[in-house]
Amino acid sequence: MWLRCTSRRLLTSLRVLKQKRLNASSWSNTVAAVVPEAAGFLGVTDHATLQDFSLTHNDSFWRAMANNRLTWISTFSTVQDCDLRRGKVKWFVGGKLNVSVNCLDRHVLTCPDRVALIWEKDEPGSQVKVTYRELLEMTCRLGNLLRRRGVKKGDCVTIYMPPCPLAVASMLACARIGAAHNVVFAGFSSDALAERIRDANSSTVITVNQGVRGGKMVNLKKTVDAAVDTCPNVRQVFVAMRTETPVAMNSRDVAMEEEMMHEDVICEPAVMDSEDVLFMLYTSGSTGKPKGLVHTQAGYLLYASLTHKYVFDYHDGDVFGCVADIGWITGHSYCVYGPLANGGTTVLFESTPIYPNPGRYWEMVERLQINQFYGAPTAIRLLLKYGDQWVHKYDRSSLKTLGSVGEPINTEAWEWYHKVVGEGRCPIVDTWWQTETGGICIAPRPSDPDAEIVPGMAMRPFFGIQPVLLDNELTSKSASGALCLAQSWPGMARTIHNNHQRFIETYCLPFPGYFFTGDGANRSEEGYYQITGRLDDVINVSGHRIGTAEIEDVVNHCSAVAESAVIGYAHDIKGQGVYAFVVLKKEADITEEELRQQLKDRVSKSIAKYACPDFIQVAPRLPKTRSGKIMRRVLRKVVEKDLNGLGDLSTLDDPSAVQEIIQGHKELC
Numbered sequence: 001m002w003l004r005c006t007s008r009r010l011l012t013s014l015r016v017l018k019q020k021r022l023n024a025s026s027w028s029n030t031v032a033a034v035v036p037e038a039a040g041f042l043g044v045t046d047h048a049t050l051q052d053f054s055l056t057h058n059d060s061f062w063r064a065m066a067n068n069r070l071t072w073i074s075t076f077s078t079v080q081d082c083d084l085r086r087g088k089v090k091w092f093v094g095g096k097l098n099v100s101v102n103c104l105d106r107h108v109l110t111c112p113d114r115v116a117l118i119w120e121k122d123e124p125g126s127q128v129k130v131t132y133r134e135l136l137e138m139t140c141r142l143g144n145l146l147r148r149r150g151v152k153k154g155d156c157v158t159i160y161m162p163p164c165p166l167a168v169a170s171m172l173a174c175a176r177i178g179a180a181h182n183v184v185f186a187g188f189s190s191d192a193l194a195e196r197i198r199d200a201n202s203s204t205v206i207t208v209n210q211g212v213r214g215g216k217m218v219n220l221k222k223t224v225d226a227a228v229d230t231c232p233n234v235r236q237v238f239v240a241m242r243t244e245t246p247v248a249m250n251s252r253d254v255a256m257e258e259e260m261m262h263e264d265v266i267c268e269p270a271v272m273d274s275e276d277v278l279f280m281l282y283t284s285g286s287t288g289k290p291k292g293l294v295h296t297q298a299g300y301l302l303y304a305s306l307t308h309k310y311v312f313d314y315h316d317g318d319v320f321g322c323v324a325d326i327g328w329i330t331g332h333s334y335c336v337y338g339p340l341a342n343g344g345t346t347v348l349f350e351s352t353p354i355y356p357n358p359g360r361y362w363e364m365v366e367r368l369q370i371n372q373f374y375g376a377p378t379a380i381r382l383l384l385k386y387g388d389q390w391v392h393k394y395d396r397s398s399l400k401t402l403g404s405v406g407e408p409i410n411t412e413a414w415e416w417y418h419k420v421v422g423e424g425r426c427p428i429v430d431t432w433w434q435t436e437t438g439g440i441c442i443a444p445r446p447s448d449p450d451a452e453i454v455p456g457m458a459m460r461p462f463f464g465i466q467p468v469l470l471d472n473e474l475t476s477k478s479a480s481g482a483l484c485l486a487q488s489w490p491g492m493a494r495t496i497h498n499n500h501q502r503f504i505e506t507y508c509l510p511f512p513g514y515f516f517t518g519d520g521a522n523r524s525e526e527g528y529y530q531i532t533g534r535l536d537d538v539i540n541v542s543g544h545r546i547g548t549a550e551i552e553d554v555v556n557h558c559s560a561v562a563e564s565a566v567i568g569y570a571h572d573i574k575g576q577g578v579y580a581f582v583v584l585k586k587e588a589d590i591t592e593e594e595l596r597q598q599l600k601d602r603v604s605k606s607i608a609k610y611a612c613p614d615f616i617q618v619a620p621r622l623p624k625t626r627s628g629k630i631m632r633r634v635l636r637k638v639v640e641k642d643l644n645g646l647g648d649l650s651t652l653d654d655p656s657a658v659q660e661i662i663q664g665h666k667e668l669c
């Protein structure tokens with residue numbers, strides 16, 4: 001796999017690239033000027049000592065950050081009360097605050113007319129700007145509407161909307177009245193949406209009539225209708241109008257904008273405890289149904305705000321362009337909560353990297369004067385193939401920092417991003433984190449101003465983060481192993497909704513006393529971290545996380561299928577693609593073509609389009625151990641065409657199954 005090859009090559013050659021920061025105004029040499037919150041820390045003079053201090057004086061560090069960066073209704077009594085062995089995580093205990101006040105009201109006091117959101121609509125040039133004053137007004141009206149319609153503190157509202165100001169206002173309106181939100185990526189199917197609505201036990205859903213993406217209309221309200229029909233607890237669906245196209249309204253539907261106009265523009269913020277739930281967000285694990293990771297108020301917001309400021313070197317007046325969808329954690333932390341907590345101007349990108357042409361990102365950078373651009377390697381790899389001319393066409397001199405997220409960035413894409421997009425003058429921050437971590441945990445910045453950046457490496461732990469590579473930690477300074485985090489940090493998820501036991505089993509029990517991330521990593525002699533990919537059966541398709549077991553579950557439901565095994569394989573653009581091995585029932589009467597179509601339809605109906613297999617190999621049987629376990633390792637090697645690496649086959653029940661698989665693979669590819 002290219003992931004593994006790249007990592008080896010990188011570690012042996014370590015092509016170090018010194019990147020001078022050309023923007024002299026951004027960092028100066030004293031740490032107090034760079035990180036003003038650290039001004040009172042004795043003996044802290046540079047980034048390295050500040051990083052040490054954040055670990056050795058963890059409570060002092062986070063106390064100062066929390067007092068400096070958040071506006072409290074009443075302050076906390078204890079900085080942290082955590083025990084990773086038992087899955088107990090509490091930060092800023094006893095503190096009271098309101099997240100929407102931190103994201104809106106306090107900025108309206110100082111700069112009401114500053115632009116909070118730039119909605120970069122699908123059609124280039126049709127952007128809409130929303131000031132802090134306007135966003136507060138929208139949020140308050142919506143908060144009042146939700147309250148009047150019976151949404152209470154502690155309820156969970158499901159939001160199924162593409163990136164747009166009303167989606168952000170919906171999230172913040174929930175925060176204002178103390179309801180949790182559950183944003184479901186608007187690319188998910190009605191079945192997937194229904195499963196999440198039911199698990200979250202939402203009785204209120206917010207959506208739009210239609211989405212617009214890449215010049216096409218998507219009937220989101222229809223998907224919601226189909227989902228809600230199977231969710232008896234849903235009593236109301238708020239429908240905003242993204243397009244002029246009218247939609248059929250049922251008795252449970254509420255015309256959102258119309259009703260909002262009747263509401264007051266002042267909405268009393270709920271007094272929330274630091275550890276009350278702010279939101280849940282579903283993500284895939286290696287087994288079982290998607291899990292609703294729970295994030296709470298103060299710690300999450302502080303961590304999103306601090307990482308946004310220091311990883312990207314964000315300053316007042318900058319335009320921050322994160323092109324992720326709000327349906328993922330990246331959108332939550334770096335389109336919404338981080339930038340807004342910091343009084344920033346943040347872009348909501350509704351379109352695709354290639355609409356109307358592959359110059360879209362860079363044309364947008366020029367038009368909106370974006371200073372920090374944050375995107376995914378899969379899009380960079382795609383654009384790279386279209387050639388440099390699409391980049392050169394536009395002026396990118398506003399850019400100061402380029403970020404990458406979601407999957408490892410291979411060297412070719414890294415170099416292109418750095419040289420062609422950033423003209424060699426913008427630091428590339430390859431940021432490693434997860435839905436579970438709430439915010440960025442490992443990234444090249446912050447660091448001392450002239451510190452080197454190594455291509456394709458996330459490199460340095462953020463303040464308060466202590467990575468450990470378990471299994472062979474003690475062997476030498478350099479190491480590789482399971483990436484764990486040795487102490488809690490404010491942004492980490494607190495639990496899995498309705499299933500704390502699963503939280504403990506997944507993250508706390510594999511390496512007792514540590515938070516286990518599910519990823520593998522290497523550490524170089526210099527102490528830099530490089531993520532090598534998942535250690536479990538989770539794969540990453542175009543930066544979208546999906547458990548192979550979830551796909552198998554859908555495939556196995558097909559009447560012609562006896563059993564299946566789904567694996568990820570290296571894909572040029574998507575990072576990983578989906579490869580399914582399928583064994584048909586003896587009596588199955590179906591052509592391979594029909595089977596392919598059926599499986600594709602089923603997976604996109606039950607999960608989402610991105611989870612559809614690219615390859616379906618019909619096999620007479622699967623290689624299994626004598627105890628009946630499918631040998632996925634063997635299947636992976638066959639697909640990687642690494643027949644010498646098949647490894648120990650002695651536990652195989654019947655070795656000829658492997659030959660059949662190899663033959664079938666040759667015929668298919």
Ligand code: WT7
Pocket residue numbers: 283328329330404405406407408409430431432433434435436458517518519531532533534540543544545
């Ligand atoms: C998984 C988390 C991070 C927010 C978006 C995805 C992979 C993420 C990197 C990176 C290598 C990365 C990991 C992680 N991943 N960023 N910079 N380098 N791998 O959040 O959907 O929760 O997925 O994405 O495997 O565990 P997510």
